[in-house]
Amino acid sequence: MRLDKFLADAGIGSRKEVKQLLKKNLVTVNDRLVKDGKTQVDEYADSVFFAGEQVAYQRFYYYLLHKPQGVISATEDKRDQTVIDLLKEEDYREDLFPVGRLDKDTEGLLLLTNDGQLAHQLLSPKKHVDKEYFAEIEGLVTEADVQQFAAGFALTNGEQVKPSELWIKATDERNETSEIHLIIQEGKFHQVKRMFEAVGKKVTYLKRLRMGSLVLEEELALGAYRPLTETELQELKEN
Structure with a gap:
């Protein structure tokens, strides 16, 4: 692997930024000063240091984000805050992206990664990955709705x-509202909003709780995120 790619993958900077850093005598490979980004390194055997700190190679990154309302599922936007903007400076990478999307006014679980293969696996209709939501509904959801959703429409x-x-989790007949999963x-x-519109009801609050085997825990605050555990990642890949 080229040294500039190794450093970029490890989060030191973009390829362009790495090129400039190499000129500043900040990088050593096996205790030898290296300035050429084309230098080949073994990402698992060679000892690479940047500014006196050893660089651990990591190609793919995975973050579970509790998306708040008002933030859009995009990598960049000129008007609105994006889910990528929620990352701390030390966790930001140019190649991170959200897997799928949640509407601007929808909260809940969103996976951020730079692993395109896993993203494709989770989003492919052929994989039949479950996406579980909690919603508050204007209107009384009935057993007839349950049967219609089960049949497809x-x-x-x-x-x-x-x-x-x-x-149906709960209904309030006085106010004609419902809570559902x-x-x-x-x-x-x-999709969820349009499904309820089709049966004469309106989604007033929507939150994604689960995607495949990945579950949003209650302890993760709105706007907060964390890396996936090895177990979570393995279970996602086995879906």
Whole structure:
């Protein structure tokens, strides 16, 4: 592997930034000063130091984020704060991106990574990955709705959605509101909101609780994030 790629993958900086850093005599490989980014290194055997600190090689990064409302699922935006903007400076990388998206006004679990293969695996319709949501609904959700969701149905524009698992957590008949959980395996645009619109109801609050085997724990505050554990990562890859 080229030294400049090794350093960029390890989060030292972009390829362009690494090139400038190498000129400043800050990098050694096996105790030898190196300035050429094209120098080949063994990422697992060679000893690479930057500014006196050993660089541990890591190609892929995985963060579980508790996305708050008002933040968009994008890598950059000129108007709104993005999920990438929530990262601390030491965790920021140019190649990180959100796996899928949550609407601007939707909260909950969002995976940030630079592992395109895993992202494809989680988002591919062929993989049938569960996405579980909690929602507050304007309107009384009924057992008839539960059966309709279980069968699959057409949205108001005629687009078909596949069978999903809906269960009613609570209803308030006086105020005509409901609390529900919903598991879908698709990721259509505004899908959960549009599903309830199709049965004459409105989603007033939406939060994603789970994606595949990855679960959002209550202890993780809104806007906070953490690296995935090795167990979580292994279970995600086995989905």
